[in-house]
Amino acid sequence: MSLLELKNISKIYGELKALDNVSIHVDKGEWVAIMGPSGSGKSTMMNIIGCMDKPSSGEVLLDGVDISKESSKALTDIRRDKIGLVFQQFHMVNYLTAVENVMVSQYYHSMPDEEEALEALGRVGLRERARHLPSQLSGGEQQRVCVARALINHPELILADEPTGNLDEANENIVLDLFRQLHDEGTTLIVVTHDPEVAEAAQRTIVLEHGRVAREIINENFGK
Amino acid sequence: MLLKMIRGVLFHQRGKMLLIAFTIALGASLATGMLNVMMDVGDKVNQELKTYGANITVKPKDASLLSDIYDIGENGEAIAASYLREEDLGKIKTIFWAFNIVDFTPFLDTTVTIPDGTPVKTVGTWFNHHLSLPTGEELDAGVVGMRSWWDITAGKWLDEKDANADSEIMVGAVLADQQGWSVGDTVTIKAGQHEKQLVIAGIYDAGGDEDQQIFATLDCVQGLTDREGKVASIEVSAITTPDNELAKRAAKNPQALSSRDYETWYCTAYVSAICYQIQEAIPNSLATAVRQVAEGEGAILEKTQLLMILITALSLVGSALGISNLVTASVMERAQEIGLLKAIGAKDRSITGVIIVEILITALIGGVIGYFMGFGFAQLIGQSVFGSAVEMKLKVIPIVAALITLVTMAGSLPAIRMVLRLRPAEVLHGGH
Numbered sequence: 001m002s003l004l005e006l007k008n009i010s011k012i013y014g015e016l017k018a019l020d021n022v023s024i025h026v027d028k029g030e031w032v033a034i035m036g037p038s039g040s041g042k043s044t045m046m047n048i049i050g051c052m053d054k055p056s057s058g059e060v061l062l063d064g065v066d067i068s069k070e071s072s073k074a075l076t077d078i079r080r081d082k083i084g085l086v087f088q089q090f091h092m093v094n095y096l097t098a099v100e101n102v103m104v105s106q107y108y109h110s111m112p113d114e115e116e117a118l119e120a121l122g123r124v125g126l127r128e129r130a131r132h133l134p135s136q137l138s139g140g141e142q143q144r145v146c147v148a149r150a151l152i153n154h155p156e157l158i159l160a161d162e163p164t165g166n167l168d169e170a171n172e173n174i175v176l177d178l179f180r181q182l183h184d185e186g187t188t189l190i191v192v193t194h195d196p197e198v199a200e201a202a203q204r205t206i207v208l209e210h211g212r213v214a215r216e217i218i219n220e221n222f223g224k
Numbered sequence: 225m226l227l228k229m230i231r232g233v234l235f236h237q238r239g240k241m242l243l244i245a246f247t248i249a250l251g252a253s254l255a256t257g258m259l260n261v262m263m264d265v266g267d268k269v270n271q272e273l274k275t276y277g278a279n280i281t282v283k284p285k286d287a288s289l290l291s292d293i294y295d296i297g298e299n300g301e302a303i304a305a306s307y308l309r310e311e312d313l314g315k316i317k318t319i320f321w322a323f324n325i326v327d328f329t330p331f332l333d334t335t336v337t338i339p340d341g342t343p344v345k346t347v348g349t350w351f352n353h354h355l356s357l358p359t360g361e362e363l364d365a366g367v368v369g370m371r372s373w374w375d376i377t378a379g380k381w382l383d384e385k386d387a388n389a390d391s392e393i394m395v396g397a398v399l400a401d402q403q404g405w406s407v408g409d410t411v412t413i414k415a416g417q418h419e420k421q422l423v424i425a426g427i428y429d430a431g432g433d434e435d436q437q438i439f440a441t442l443d444c445v446q447g448l449t450d451r452e453g454k455v456a457s458i459e460v461s462a463i464t465t466p467d468n469e470l471a472k473r474a475a476k477n478p479q480a481l482s483s484r485d486y487e488t489w490y491c492t493a494y495v496s497a498i499c500y501q502i503q504e505a506i507p508n509s510l511a512t513a514v515r516q517v518a519e520g521e522g523a524i525l526e527k528t529q530l531l532m533i534l535i536t537a538l539s540l541v542g543s544a545l546g547i548s549n550l551v552t553a554s555v556m557e558r559a560q561e562i563g564l565l566k567a568i569g570a571k572d573r574s575i576t577g578v579i580i581v582e583i584l585i586t587a588l589i590g591g592v593i594g595y596f597m598g599f600g601f602a603q604l605i606g607q608s609v610f611g612s613a614v615e616m617k618l619k620v621i622p623i624v625a626a627l628i629t630l631v632t633m634a635g636s637l638p639a640i641r642m643v644l645r646l647r648p649a650e651v652l653h654g655g656h
Binding site for chain 1: 225229232233235564565574647648652
């Protein structure tokens, strides 16, 4: 059953077609990687899937509902309720501690719950670092806090943009292990990456080139 | 959570917030200073102008009418039947605006003949006449206060406390020069059947007609003219509020005012209200404002206040521009953080709410500091311009608070617009 379906999506900036008549679907509980070189339209696709941008044409069906014509306010609500975002630059509020950064997401979703936020940090192995400021955490630790923040509201979809792009190998493995755990629990994952090793961790890889879907690769070794 | 975020921003961006607070403090200080001075300047200018003499003259009602209609001279015998009673003078200090009466003095004029046969106008008045009022108040009133600009070129002011004050006179500088008189000389003057030997206590330079006159005590002139207990006119110096439309209407006919307007007018120190109350206190009197002085006060005050309003407005506009730049810079610096909050589900109103609260807290700090700085400015202006302290006007506080809130919000508008337009996708990663 599809959680997300893009139907003939195009995104045009002046004369540039960042996405050109793209159609994809992602099933519930599926782990999909989106790959492609720079300028292939990966980030544009992520912005549209993450409700941070609207397509110039086409439909975006999330849980069967077309959200492509929704207002910015409605898209904010959808993003808050259904999507957990992880960015390459592990954006954090730099004057809040790790646990407070997780609680911010709770605050805008429902109610901050420190114990639950600490549990989420424990899940990414950072409970003992909960009171540290971002400046006191390593890059890998910051990205793990971001993963904890993304999963704290139990979203249906975790959307990660180059989540391991700024991490060393050890931290990359930790983050991928976290994604595996989330996938095992039934969370749908879409990971935008240009790292083949990260893409190979997913069930399926969609390769974008010049704003179009060039090919799809099923990972035969997934789960082995 | 909200408090943690606000506290975090205030602490994390303390340098920028201090600059914003400083900008607000500057605007608030100028607004406070100007408003305090503006509200106090009326009294200050009035007090300054009072040193230039009376602003109210009181005459017998009949005499005033005759004088106005037939242009009969002030000392003309034709109106000799109309006088005010000297004993009523103290009542001037019993009116509603008694504390605004700075000084007053009676006049009784006559023409005397000096030894060479020249007729000379002699003015009987109080110099520093001591009064004990029924209210228990003790005061000295007279021309010493009412003619403070006189230059005593020789001798001294005639002192009514001296036992022989009634046999002393003060002589105008021109007359003294013409007659070759000097201080200590005895002059024989004749008025009708009366003749008196009077000693010159002082010679004054008034810079006008009074330099050719003789000033003697009221008792002395009353004796010379057989008008014991009578005065021809009174000059009053009062601190007044500049006239407005209500005062002008009241000056025409106070009875035509509504009871509410009448009460407002009566309880405001308009020159017309004070005149009206003097007429109530002194029987058969007509008190009139010396228009030039009253209008001069109004014009000076209006211009001074307009200038201060302009300075206040300009300082607030300057503050708004400064705040606008600083808040916009602060928001630009936090673009990623704001984008992140939007990305994780914060609504525009939540984010703008946090920013407004941060700015208002900063404005409160800046405003309080600015208020006290401004009060210091006001004292500086008061001391350097008027030589006295400026009273702290409590009503300035809400006005400054409202102005600072308005200016801060106006200055924050560009930044808030920027927040509303900020798209998370543009600041969290590339757009393509």
